[in-house]
Amino acid sequence: MQPAYWDPMPTARRLTESTSHLRASMFKGVWEERNWRNVPGPFYAGETDSMAIGRLDAPDHICYDDDHGGGFGGVFVFRQPTDEGQVFDVLCGASLDLYEGYHWDGDDRWTVESVRDWWADRGRVREWAVAIAADWGADTHPHWGYNNDPQFLGHYHDAAQGHRDFIAHIDNGLEAYLRGYLFWLDQRREPRPGEALPRL
Known part of the structure; x- marks a missing residue:
């Protein structure tokens, strides 16, 4: 049975100490520069340039934005x-x-209040995700200029799938996760089976 909240940080620290291509020093993002679409939790992205390849390793966790025009941004x-x-x-x-x-x-940045604020404003991010999934999931994009080249379609279609997965997560699953995360932020421990969780 999946716990109401599971702390990923001990595993993350262990992996950065034991895996050659992963290291703690790669986490240099600035909280004040974080992408407003990041869901609350220990991991977030600030100013980034992954060349839109982050989903190759983490398609169930990473999405791309369009903040730099019609193509991929952060x-x-x-x-x-x-x-x-x-x-x-x-x-x-x-x-x-x-x-x-x-x-x-x-975990050191989010508060119970700021998580609740993010959740209350989830309609904004969901509306954005619906629009970009429809755009990037299409087969023709005349406003993209050079990115309208058919060789990029598969990449954009994969990105659109990520947005659809994000929408599905907002609609089913994220609320339960965030209630467990609120417990973690308040108590600094994982909830025990059957313990009441805070409401969003």
Whole structure:
């Protein structure tokens, strides 16, 4: 049975100490520069340039934005890891960022109030995700200029799938995760089976 909240940080620290291409020093993202689409949790992306390859390692956790015009901009974490394999995927995805713009100190940054504020404003991010999934999931994009080249379609279609997965997560699963995360932020321990969780 999946716990209400599982702390991924001990696994993340262990992996950065034992895996050659993963290291704690790659987490240099700045909280104040974080992408507003990041879901609350320990991992987030700030100013990044992953060349839109982060999803190669973590398609269930990383999405791309369009903040730099019609093409790919930065990245954000749309689903936090909930087991050891997912932590490894997120770390591998983060390791591809040229700016080392991810960070894993969200537990020290998020508060119960700010998580509730993010959730209350989830309609904004969901509306954005619906629109970009429709755009990037299409087969023709005349406003993209050179990116309208058919060789890029598969990449854009994969990115659109990530946005659809994000929408599905907002609609089913994220609320339960965030209630467990609120417990963690307040108590600094994982909830025991049957313990009441805070409401969003």
